[in-house]
Amino acid sequence: MKTIIEVKDLNLSVPEKQLFKQLSFSVPANKLTCMTGENGVGKTTLAKYLLRSFTKDDQHIKFAVKRTQVQYVPQLRNIDDEFPLSIHDFVALGLHRSHFLWHSRNERQLLKKVLAETQLANIQKEALGAASGGEKQRAFLAQALCAEPKLLILDEATASLDKDAKHKLLQLISKQVAEKDITVLFITHDNELIARYADYELILSAQQGKLIERERATDAAI
Amino acid sequence: MLQFDFMRYAFLSGIFISLICGLMGTFVVARQTSFFTHTLSEIGFSGAAFGIFAGISPLLGMIIFTMASGLFIGISGDRLSRREASISLFSGIFIGLGILFLSLSNKQSNYATNILFGSIVGITLSNVYSLILLSLLIIAVVAVLFRQLAYNSFDVIGSQYNQRNNLLISIAFLCLLALTISITAQIIGSLLIFVLLTIPASAAKYFTTSLWKMIGLTTGFSLLGIWLGLYLAYTTDWPVSFFITLIEAVIYGIALSIHYLQGKNQAHTRSTQL
Numbered sequence: 166m167k168t169i170i171e172v173k174d175l176n177l178s179v180p181e182k183q184l185f186k187q188l189s190f191s192v193p194a195n196k197l198t199c200m201t202g203e204n205g206v207g208k209t210t211l212a213k214y215l216l217r218s219f220t221k222d223d224q225h226i227k228f229a230v231k232r233t234q235v236q237y238v239p240q241l242r243n244i245d246d247e248f249p250l251s252i253h254d255f256v257a258l259g260l261h262r263s264h265f266l267w268h269s270r271n272e273r274q275l276l277k278k279v280l281a282e283t284q285l286a287n288i289q290k291e292a293l294g295a296a297s298g299g300e301k302q303r304a305f306l307a308q309a310l311c312a313e314p315k316l317l318i319l320d321e322a323t324a325s326l327d328k329d330a331k332h333k334l335l336q337l338i339s340k341q342v343a344e345k346d347i348t349v350l351f352i353t354h355d356n357e358l359i360a361r362y363a364d365y366e367l368i369l370s371a372q373q374g375k376l377i378e379r380e381r382a383t384d385a386a387i
Numbered sequence: 388m389l390q391f392d393f394m395r396y397a398f399l400s401g402i403f404i405s406l407i408c409g410l411m412g413t414f415v416v417a418r419q420t421s422f423f424t425h426t427l428s429e430i431g432f433s434g435a436a437f438g439i440f441a442g443i444s445p446l447l448g449m450i451i452f453t454m455a456s457g458l459f460i461g462i463s464g465d466r467l468s469r470r471e472a473s474i475s476l477f478s479g480i481f482i483g484l485g486i487l488f489l490s491l492s493n494k495q496s497n498y499a500t501n502i503l504f505g506s507i508v509g510i511t512l513s514n515v516y517s518l519i520l521l522s523l524l525i526i527a528v529v530a531v532l533f534r535q536l537a538y539n540s541f542d543v544i545g546s547q548y549n550q551r552n553n554l555l556i557s558i559a560f561l562c563l564l565a566l567t568i569s570i571t572a573q574i575i576g577s578l579l580i581f582v583l584l585t586i587p588a589s590a591a592k593y594f595t596t597s598l599w600k601m602i603g604l605t606t607g608f609s610l611l612g613i614w615l616g617l618y619l620a621y622t623t624d625w626p627v628s629f630f631i632t633l634i635e636a637v638i639y640g641i642a643l644s645i646h647y648l649q650g651k652n653q654a655h656t657r658s659t660q661l
Contacts, residue, residue: 237548250541251596261538261550264531292596
Protein backbone atom coordinates (compact mmCIF):
# COMPACT_ATOMS: atom_id res chain seq x y z
CA MET A 166 0.00 0.00 0.00
CA LYS A 167 1.37 3.40 -0.99
CA THR A 168 1.16 5.89 1.86
CA ILE A 169 1.17 9.68 1.90
CA ILE A 170 1.72 10.29 5.63
CA GLU A 171 3.53 8.01 8.05
CA VAL A 172 3.49 8.74 11.75
CA LYS A 173 5.64 6.73 14.13
CA ASP A 174 5.78 6.91 17.94
CA LEU A 175 4.49 10.44 18.13
CA ASN A 176 3.79 11.98 21.53
CA LEU A 177 1.60 15.04 21.45
CA SER A 178 0.27 17.10 24.33
CA VAL A 179 -1.40 20.42 24.93
CA PRO A 180 -0.99 22.29 28.23
CA GLU A 181 -2.12 19.98 31.07
CA LYS A 182 -3.26 17.20 28.77
CA GLN A 183 -1.48 14.39 26.96
CA LEU A 184 -3.38 13.87 23.70
CA PHE A 185 -1.41 11.06 22.08
CA LYS A 186 1.14 8.58 23.36
CA GLN A 187 3.37 6.61 20.97
CA LEU A 188 0.89 7.30 18.19
CA SER A 189 1.62 5.41 14.97
CA PHE A 190 -0.46 5.25 11.82
CA SER A 191 -0.23 5.76 8.09
CA VAL A 192 -2.56 7.39 5.61
CA PRO A 193 -2.96 5.54 2.30
CA ALA A 194 -2.31 7.54 -0.87
CA ASN A 195 -5.07 8.21 -3.37
CA LYS A 196 -7.81 7.23 -0.96
CA LEU A 197 -10.40 9.00 1.13
CA THR A 198 -9.56 8.46 4.78
CA CYS A 199 -11.90 9.66 7.50
CA MET A 200 -10.23 10.69 10.74
CA THR A 201 -12.70 10.01 13.54
CA GLY A 202 -12.83 10.17 17.30
CA GLU A 203 -14.67 11.69 20.23
CA ASN A 204 -14.80 15.45 20.70
CA GLY A 205 -11.64 16.61 22.42
CA VAL A 206 -9.58 13.57 21.42
CA GLY A 207 -7.32 15.91 19.45
CA LYS A 208 -8.26 15.47 15.78
CA THR A 209 -7.80 19.10 14.80
CA THR A 210 -4.73 19.52 17.00
CA LEU A 211 -3.17 16.48 15.33
CA ALA A 212 -3.99 17.79 11.85
CA LYS A 213 -2.47 21.18 12.63
CA TYR A 214 0.57 19.51 14.18
CA LEU A 215 1.06 17.47 11.01
CA LEU A 216 0.97 20.67 8.96
CA ARG A 217 3.50 22.41 11.18
CA SER A 218 5.82 19.39 11.15
CA PHE A 219 6.93 20.28 7.61
CA THR A 220 8.90 23.24 8.89
CA LYS A 221 10.19 21.52 12.00
CA ASP A 222 11.70 18.45 10.33
CA ASP A 223 9.98 16.10 12.79
CA GLN A 224 11.51 12.62 12.76
CA HIS A 225 8.24 10.99 13.84
CA ILE A 226 6.35 12.17 10.78
CA LYS A 227 7.09 11.41 7.13
CA PHE A 228 5.23 12.93 4.23
CA ALA A 229 5.41 11.69 0.64
CA VAL A 230 4.49 15.18 -0.56
CA LYS A 231 5.87 18.70 -0.20
CA ARG A 232 4.16 21.33 1.96
CA THR A 233 3.06 23.25 -1.12
CA GLN A 234 1.16 20.17 -2.28
CA VAL A 235 -0.96 20.10 0.88
CA GLN A 236 -4.10 22.17 1.37
CA TYR A 237 -5.88 22.43 4.70
CA VAL A 238 -9.52 23.51 4.77
CA PRO A 239 -10.14 24.72 8.35
CA GLN A 240 -13.38 24.13 10.22
CA LEU A 241 -14.10 27.81 10.83
CA ARG A 242 -13.67 30.69 8.43
CA ASN A 243 -14.51 34.29 9.24
CA ILE A 244 -16.95 34.74 6.37
CA ASP A 245 -19.95 36.75 7.59
CA ASP A 246 -23.09 37.86 5.73
CA GLU A 247 -21.37 41.03 4.58
CA PHE A 248 -18.29 39.30 3.18
CA PRO A 249 -17.68 41.42 0.10
CA LEU A 250 -16.16 39.11 -2.53
CA SER A 251 -18.00 37.07 -5.13
CA ILE A 252 -17.63 33.28 -5.10
CA HIS A 253 -15.43 33.56 -8.20
CA ASP A 254 -13.03 36.04 -6.61
CA PHE A 255 -12.91 34.13 -3.33
CA VAL A 256 -12.06 30.87 -5.10
CA ALA A 257 -9.43 32.73 -7.17
CA LEU A 258 -7.62 33.67 -3.93
CA GLY A 259 -6.37 30.07 -4.10
CA LEU A 260 -4.17 31.07 -7.04
CA HIS A 261 -1.81 32.88 -4.71
CA ARG A 262 1.59 31.64 -5.74
CA SER A 263 2.18 33.85 -8.76
CA HIS A 264 3.37 37.46 -8.56
CA PHE A 265 1.57 38.59 -11.70
CA LEU A 266 -1.34 40.95 -11.27
CA TRP A 267 -3.49 39.22 -13.87
CA HIS A 268 -4.36 35.56 -14.14
CA SER A 269 -2.56 33.67 -16.89
CA ARG A 270 -4.46 31.71 -19.51
CA ASN A 271 -3.67 28.45 -17.67
CA GLU A 272 -4.87 29.90 -14.39
CA ARG A 273 -8.13 31.06 -15.95
CA GLN A 274 -8.68 27.59 -17.41
CA LEU A 275 -7.94 25.95 -14.06
CA LEU A 276 -10.33 28.32 -12.29
CA LYS A 277 -13.07 27.59 -14.81
CA LYS A 278 -12.55 23.84 -14.46
CA VAL A 279 -12.55 23.95 -10.65
CA LEU A 280 -15.71 26.09 -10.54
CA ALA A 281 -17.43 23.63 -12.88
CA GLU A 282 -16.28 20.60 -10.87
CA THR A 283 -17.56 22.09 -7.63
CA GLN A 284 -20.85 23.10 -9.31
CA LEU A 285 -20.31 26.78 -8.61
CA ALA A 286 -20.09 27.97 -12.22
CA ASN A 287 -23.69 29.21 -12.32
CA ILE A 288 -23.47 31.21 -9.12
CA GLN A 289 -19.84 32.36 -9.34
CA LYS A 290 -20.78 36.03 -9.59
CA GLU A 291 -22.89 36.01 -6.45
CA ALA A 292 -21.54 37.29 -3.11
CA LEU A 293 -20.03 34.53 -0.99
CA GLY A 294 -21.51 36.13 2.13
CA ALA A 295 -25.02 35.52 0.80
CA ALA A 296 -24.34 31.91 -0.25
CA SER A 297 -25.80 28.90 1.58
CA GLY A 298 -23.71 26.76 3.92
CA GLY A 299 -23.25 24.07 1.28
CA GLU A 300 -22.22 26.59 -1.36
CA LYS A 301 -19.71 28.14 1.04
CA GLN A 302 -18.14 24.75 1.77
CA ARG A 303 -17.93 24.04 -1.97
CA ALA A 304 -16.23 27.41 -2.42
CA PHE A 305 -13.70 26.55 0.32
CA LEU A 306 -13.07 23.23 -1.44
CA ALA A 307 -12.74 24.97 -4.81
CA GLN A 308 -10.24 27.47 -3.40
CA ALA A 309 -8.11 24.60 -2.10
CA LEU A 310 -8.34 22.78 -5.44
CA CYS A 311 -6.95 25.86 -7.21
CA ALA A 312 -3.61 25.02 -5.58
CA GLU A 313 -3.75 21.59 -7.28
CA PRO A 314 -3.00 19.71 -4.04
CA LYS A 315 -1.85 16.11 -3.70
CA LEU A 316 -3.16 15.97 -0.15
CA LEU A 317 -6.30 17.69 1.01
CA ILE A 318 -7.15 17.86 4.71
CA LEU A 319 -10.76 18.81 5.41
CA ASP A 320 -11.70 19.66 8.99
CA GLU A 321 -15.39 19.00 9.78
CA ALA A 322 -16.38 20.43 6.42
CA THR A 323 -19.91 19.04 6.71
CA ALA A 324 -20.59 19.92 10.36
CA SER A 325 -23.17 22.63 9.70
CA LEU A 326 -24.71 21.24 6.52
CA ASP A 327 -28.06 19.60 5.90
CA LYS A 328 -28.27 16.06 4.52
CA ASP A 329 -28.44 16.95 0.82
CA ALA A 330 -25.59 19.45 1.01
CA LYS A 331 -23.42 16.96 2.94
CA HIS A 332 -23.84 14.23 0.35
CA LYS A 333 -23.32 16.63 -2.53
CA LEU A 334 -20.01 17.81 -1.03
CA LEU A 335 -18.78 14.27 -0.33
CA GLN A 336 -19.76 13.11 -3.81
CA LEU A 337 -17.65 15.93 -5.27
CA ILE A 338 -14.74 14.99 -3.02
CA SER A 339 -14.99 11.27 -3.85
CA LYS A 340 -14.99 12.15 -7.52
CA GLN A 341 -11.78 14.16 -7.07
CA VAL A 342 -10.13 11.16 -5.38
CA ALA A 343 -11.30 8.80 -8.12
CA GLU A 344 -10.25 11.00 -11.03
CA LYS A 345 -7.10 12.74 -9.83
CA ASP A 346 -3.89 11.90 -8.03
CA ILE A 347 -5.22 13.26 -4.77
CA THR A 348 -5.52 11.96 -1.20
CA VAL A 349 -8.19 13.25 1.15
CA LEU A 350 -8.00 13.19 4.94
CA PHE A 351 -11.44 14.12 6.18
CA ILE A 352 -11.95 14.89 9.87
CA THR A 353 -15.52 14.02 10.79
CA HIS A 354 -17.74 12.10 13.15
CA ASP A 355 -20.66 11.66 10.82
CA ASN A 356 -21.24 7.89 10.71
CA GLU A 357 -23.51 8.07 7.70
CA LEU A 358 -20.83 9.78 5.62
CA ILE A 359 -18.09 7.45 6.86
CA ALA A 360 -20.13 4.39 5.91
CA ARG A 361 -20.91 5.74 2.49
CA TYR A 362 -17.71 7.43 1.32
CA ALA A 363 -14.68 6.36 3.38
CA ASP A 364 -12.06 4.03 1.88
CA TYR A 365 -10.32 3.95 5.25
CA GLU A 366 -11.13 5.11 8.75
CA LEU A 367 -8.48 6.34 11.13
CA ILE A 368 -9.98 5.94 14.59
CA LEU A 369 -8.38 8.05 17.30
CA SER A 370 -9.11 7.05 20.86
CA ALA A 371 -7.33 6.57 24.18
CA GLN A 372 -4.21 8.38 22.92
CA GLN A 373 -3.81 5.85 20.09
CA GLY A 374 -4.83 5.58 16.46
CA LYS A 375 -6.01 2.65 14.39
CA LEU A 376 -6.48 2.51 10.63
CA ILE A 377 -9.16 0.20 9.27
CA GLU A 378 -10.23 -0.45 5.71
CA ARG A 379 -13.90 0.25 5.01
CA GLU A 380 -16.25 -1.33 2.56
CA ARG A 381 -18.25 1.43 0.97
CA ALA A 382 -21.93 0.96 1.70
CA THR A 383 -24.12 1.09 -1.36
CA ASP A 384 -27.22 3.20 -1.73
CA ALA A 385 -29.37 0.18 -0.94
CA ALA A 386 -27.66 -0.40 2.38
CA ILE A 387 -28.53 3.06 3.70
CA MET B 388 -8.14 78.55 -7.97
CA LEU B 389 -5.52 76.61 -9.93
CA GLN B 390 -3.35 79.69 -10.35
CA PHE B 391 -2.02 79.04 -6.86
CA ASP B 392 0.86 76.60 -6.60
CA PHE B 393 -0.39 75.00 -3.39
CA MET B 394 -3.80 74.25 -4.94
CA ARG B 395 -2.19 72.60 -7.96
CA TYR B 396 0.02 70.58 -5.60
CA ALA B 397 -2.99 69.59 -3.53
CA PHE B 398 -5.00 68.43 -6.55
CA LEU B 399 -2.01 66.47 -7.86
CA SER B 400 -1.40 64.90 -4.44
CA GLY B 401 -5.07 63.94 -4.34
CA ILE B 402 -4.59 61.60 -7.30
CA PHE B 403 -1.80 59.67 -5.60
CA ILE B 404 -3.49 59.63 -2.19
CA SER B 405 -6.63 58.18 -3.83
CA LEU B 406 -4.62 55.53 -5.64
CA ILE B 407 -2.94 54.24 -2.50
CA CYS B 408 -6.12 54.58 -0.44
CA GLY B 409 -7.96 52.61 -3.13
CA LEU B 410 -5.51 49.73 -2.84
CA MET B 411 -4.81 49.80 0.88
CA GLY B 412 -8.35 50.78 1.97
CA THR B 413 -9.83 47.75 0.21
CA PHE B 414 -7.47 45.51 2.17
CA VAL B 415 -8.01 47.37 5.46
CA VAL B 416 -11.78 46.90 5.22
CA ALA B 417 -11.40 43.24 4.22
CA ARG B 418 -9.21 42.64 7.29
CA GLN B 419 -11.72 44.42 9.53
CA THR B 420 -8.95 46.37 11.22
CA SER B 421 -10.40 49.88 10.88
CA PHE B 422 -9.84 50.65 14.55
CA PHE B 423 -6.23 49.61 14.38
CA THR B 424 -5.84 51.92 11.39
CA HIS B 425 -7.19 54.71 13.56
CA THR B 426 -4.64 53.91 16.25
CA LEU B 427 -1.89 53.84 13.69
CA SER B 428 -2.82 57.38 12.60
CA GLU B 429 -2.60 58.55 16.20
CA ILE B 430 0.80 56.90 16.43
CA GLY B 431 1.60 58.89 13.28
CA PHE B 432 0.66 62.09 15.09
CA SER B 433 3.07 61.41 17.91
CA GLY B 434 5.72 60.44 15.36
CA ALA B 435 5.30 63.76 13.61
CA ALA B 436 5.54 65.58 16.94
CA PHE B 437 8.69 63.59 17.67
CA GLY B 438 10.07 64.57 14.27
CA ILE B 439 9.60 68.25 15.10
CA PHE B 440 11.07 67.78 18.57
CA ALA B 441 14.11 65.87 17.29
CA GLY B 442 14.68 68.30 14.45
CA ILE B 443 14.10 65.74 11.69
CA SER B 444 11.14 66.18 9.35
CA PRO B 445 7.62 65.38 10.66
CA LEU B 446 7.18 62.92 7.76
CA LEU B 447 10.29 60.98 8.76
CA GLY B 448 9.16 60.97 12.40
CA MET B 449 5.80 59.58 11.34
CA ILE B 450 7.35 56.89 9.17
CA ILE B 451 9.67 55.80 12.00
CA PHE B 452 6.87 55.62 14.57
CA THR B 453 4.21 53.97 12.41
CA MET B 454 6.66 51.48 10.87
CA ALA B 455 7.98 50.50 14.28
CA SER B 456 4.43 49.93 15.56
CA GLY B 457 3.50 48.04 12.40
CA LEU B 458 6.49 45.75 12.85
CA PHE B 459 5.76 45.29 16.54
CA ILE B 460 2.11 44.39 15.93
CA GLY B 461 3.02 42.19 12.97
CA ILE B 462 5.55 40.18 14.94
CA SER B 463 3.53 39.92 18.14
CA GLY B 464 0.54 38.72 16.13
CA ASP B 465 -2.28 40.26 14.22
CA ARG B 466 -4.71 39.39 16.98
CA LEU B 467 -3.28 42.08 19.23
CA SER B 468 -4.41 44.71 16.76
CA ARG B 469 -8.00 43.50 17.07
CA ARG B 470 -8.16 43.56 20.84
CA GLU B 471 -10.10 46.57 22.00
CA ALA B 472 -8.21 47.13 25.23
CA SER B 473 -4.80 47.15 23.57
CA ILE B 474 -6.09 49.52 20.89
CA SER B 475 -7.33 52.01 23.48
CA LEU B 476 -4.10 51.70 25.41
CA PHE B 477 -1.89 52.33 22.37
CA SER B 478 -4.06 55.26 21.23
CA GLY B 479 -3.87 56.91 24.61
CA ILE B 480 -0.15 56.46 25.10
CA PHE B 481 0.74 57.77 21.68
CA ILE B 482 -1.52 60.82 21.81
CA GLY B 483 0.05 61.58 25.18
CA LEU B 484 3.55 61.17 23.75
CA GLY B 485 2.63 63.43 20.83
CA ILE B 486 1.51 66.18 23.18
CA LEU B 487 4.68 65.72 25.24
CA PHE B 488 6.98 66.03 22.22
CA LEU B 489 5.12 69.10 20.99
CA SER B 490 5.41 70.83 24.34
CA LEU B 491 9.10 69.88 24.62
CA SER B 492 9.81 71.29 21.18
CA ASN B 493 8.33 74.70 22.11
CA LYS B 494 6.39 74.97 18.86
CA GLN B 495 3.14 76.87 18.69
CA SER B 496 -0.04 74.91 19.04
CA ASN B 497 -1.04 75.56 15.43
CA TYR B 498 1.68 73.13 14.49
CA ALA B 499 -0.29 70.46 16.32
CA THR B 500 -3.47 71.37 14.48
CA ASN B 501 -1.56 71.13 11.19
CA ILE B 502 -0.44 67.61 11.95
CA LEU B 503 -3.78 66.50 13.32
CA PHE B 504 -6.07 68.06 10.77
CA GLY B 505 -3.86 68.58 7.74
CA SER B 506 -3.21 71.74 5.82
CA ILE B 507 -3.35 72.44 2.13
CA VAL B 508 -1.71 75.82 2.35
CA GLY B 509 1.39 74.21 3.76
CA ILE B 510 2.04 71.88 0.83
CA THR B 511 5.35 72.56 -0.89
CA LEU B 512 6.81 71.14 -4.08
CA SER B 513 9.20 68.94 -2.10
CA ASN B 514 6.22 67.58 -0.12
CA VAL B 515 4.60 66.66 -3.43
CA TYR B 516 7.76 64.97 -4.67
CA SER B 517 8.13 62.86 -1.54
CA LEU B 518 4.43 61.98 -1.68
CA ILE B 519 4.64 60.85 -5.32
CA LEU B 520 7.84 58.90 -4.72
CA LEU B 521 6.51 57.08 -1.68
CA SER B 522 3.15 56.44 -3.37
CA LEU B 523 4.90 54.86 -6.33
CA LEU B 524 6.91 52.73 -3.93
CA ILE B 525 3.70 51.52 -2.23
CA ILE B 526 2.00 50.84 -5.57
CA ALA B 527 5.04 48.90 -6.81
CA VAL B 528 5.23 46.70 -3.68
CA VAL B 529 1.47 46.08 -3.71
CA ALA B 530 1.64 45.18 -7.41
CA VAL B 531 4.32 42.54 -6.79
CA LEU B 532 2.62 41.10 -3.69
CA PHE B 533 -0.95 41.68 -4.84
CA ARG B 534 -2.24 38.09 -4.82
CA GLN B 535 -0.50 37.30 -1.53
CA LEU B 536 -1.90 40.44 0.12
CA ALA B 537 -5.37 39.73 -1.25
CA TYR B 538 -5.34 36.17 0.10
CA ASN B 539 -3.94 37.35 3.43
CA SER B 540 -6.58 40.11 3.75
CA PHE B 541 -9.74 38.48 2.39
CA ASP B 542 -9.17 35.01 3.83
CA VAL B 543 -7.32 35.55 7.08
CA ILE B 544 -7.84 31.99 8.35
CA GLY B 545 -7.35 30.14 5.07
CA SER B 546 -4.13 31.97 4.22
CA GLN B 547 -2.77 31.26 7.69
CA TYR B 548 -2.62 27.56 6.81
CA ASN B 549 -2.09 27.55 3.09
CA GLN B 550 0.09 30.51 2.20
CA ARG B 551 3.86 30.35 2.47
CA ASN B 552 5.44 33.18 4.46
CA ASN B 553 2.01 34.39 5.51
CA LEU B 554 3.38 36.13 8.60
CA LEU B 555 5.86 38.07 6.47
CA ILE B 556 3.00 39.10 4.18
CA SER B 557 1.07 40.41 7.21
CA ILE B 558 4.11 42.38 8.34
CA ALA B 559 4.62 43.74 4.83
CA PHE B 560 0.98 44.86 4.81
CA LEU B 561 1.33 46.68 8.14
CA CYS B 562 4.49 48.44 6.93
CA LEU B 563 2.69 49.50 3.75
CA LEU B 564 -0.20 50.76 5.87
CA ALA B 565 2.21 52.69 8.10
CA LEU B 566 3.75 54.31 5.04
CA THR B 567 0.33 55.12 3.56
CA ILE B 568 -0.76 56.83 6.78
CA SER B 569 2.46 58.82 7.04
CA ILE B 570 2.26 60.24 3.56
CA THR B 571 -1.46 60.94 3.38
CA ALA B 572 -1.31 62.83 6.67
CA GLN B 573 0.07 65.86 4.87
CA ILE B 574 -3.27 66.75 3.34
CA ILE B 575 -6.03 65.25 5.42
CA GLY B 576 -4.22 65.20 8.76
CA SER B 577 -3.30 62.27 10.91
CA LEU B 578 -6.56 62.29 12.87
CA LEU B 579 -8.73 61.86 9.80
CA ILE B 580 -6.59 59.66 7.57
CA PHE B 581 -8.44 56.64 8.69
CA VAL B 582 -11.56 58.12 7.08
CA LEU B 583 -9.99 57.76 3.64
CA LEU B 584 -8.67 54.31 4.48
CA THR B 585 -11.97 52.89 5.68
CA ILE B 586 -15.08 54.75 4.48
CA PRO B 587 -14.62 54.69 0.67
CA ALA B 588 -13.81 50.96 0.71
CA SER B 589 -16.70 50.24 3.09
CA ALA B 590 -19.03 52.03 0.66
CA ALA B 591 -17.52 50.30 -2.40
CA LYS B 592 -18.23 46.83 -1.07
CA TYR B 593 -21.97 47.52 -1.26
CA PHE B 594 -21.74 48.20 -5.00
CA THR B 595 -19.69 45.28 -6.28
CA THR B 596 -18.40 41.82 -5.43
CA SER B 597 -15.40 41.96 -7.74
CA LEU B 598 -12.04 42.71 -6.12
CA TRP B 599 -10.78 44.94 -8.92
CA LYS B 600 -14.01 46.89 -9.23
CA MET B 601 -13.89 47.37 -5.45
CA ILE B 602 -10.41 48.87 -5.71
CA GLY B 603 -11.50 51.05 -8.63
CA LEU B 604 -14.59 52.36 -6.85
CA THR B 605 -12.66 52.99 -3.62
CA THR B 606 -10.12 55.02 -5.56
CA GLY B 607 -12.93 56.95 -7.26
CA PHE B 608 -14.72 57.72 -4.00
CA SER B 609 -11.47 58.89 -2.40
CA LEU B 610 -10.63 61.13 -5.35
CA LEU B 611 -14.13 62.59 -5.42
CA GLY B 612 -13.89 63.39 -1.70
CA ILE B 613 -10.44 64.97 -1.96
CA TRP B 614 -11.03 67.04 -5.11
CA LEU B 615 -14.51 68.21 -4.22
CA GLY B 616 -13.31 68.82 -0.67
CA LEU B 617 -10.42 70.94 -1.92
CA TYR B 618 -12.76 72.97 -4.12
CA LEU B 619 -15.26 73.54 -1.32
CA ALA B 620 -12.48 74.40 1.13
CA TYR B 621 -11.12 76.93 -1.35
CA THR B 622 -14.47 78.60 -1.90
CA THR B 623 -15.63 78.64 1.72
CA ASP B 624 -12.28 78.88 3.52
CA TRP B 625 -13.42 76.09 5.82
CA PRO B 626 -11.02 73.22 6.63
CA VAL B 627 -10.56 70.70 3.83
CA SER B 628 -10.66 67.69 6.14
CA PHE B 629 -14.15 68.68 7.25
CA PHE B 630 -15.39 68.54 3.68
CA ILE B 631 -13.56 65.31 2.86
CA THR B 632 -15.09 63.50 5.83
CA LEU B 633 -18.51 64.95 5.06
CA ILE B 634 -18.38 63.87 1.41
CA GLU B 635 -17.19 60.36 2.31
CA ALA B 636 -19.93 60.10 4.92
CA VAL B 637 -22.54 61.08 2.31
CA ILE B 638 -21.16 58.48 -0.14
CA TYR B 639 -21.31 55.83 2.57
CA GLY B 640 -24.85 56.85 3.50
CA ILE B 641 -25.97 56.55 -0.12
CA ALA B 642 -24.28 53.15 -0.47
CA LEU B 643 -25.95 51.89 2.67
CA SER B 644 -29.40 53.15 1.61
CA ILE B 645 -29.10 51.53 -1.83
CA HIS B 646 -27.97 48.30 -0.22
CA TYR B 647 -30.89 48.42 2.20
CA LEU B 648 -33.43 49.13 -0.55
CA GLN B 649 -31.99 46.36 -2.75
CA GLY B 650 -32.21 43.94 0.14
CA LYS B 651 -35.85 44.88 0.66
CA ASN B 652 -36.51 44.47 -3.06
CA GLN B 653 -34.87 41.07 -3.17
CA ALA B 654 -36.81 39.93 -0.13
CA HIS B 655 -39.96 41.16 -1.85
CA THR B 656 -39.26 39.30 -5.13
CA ARG B 657 -38.39 36.17 -3.19
CA SER B 658 -41.63 36.29 -1.21
CA THR B 659 -43.71 36.94 -4.34
CA GLN B 660 -41.98 34.05 -6.09
CA LEU B 661 -42.92 31.78 -3.23
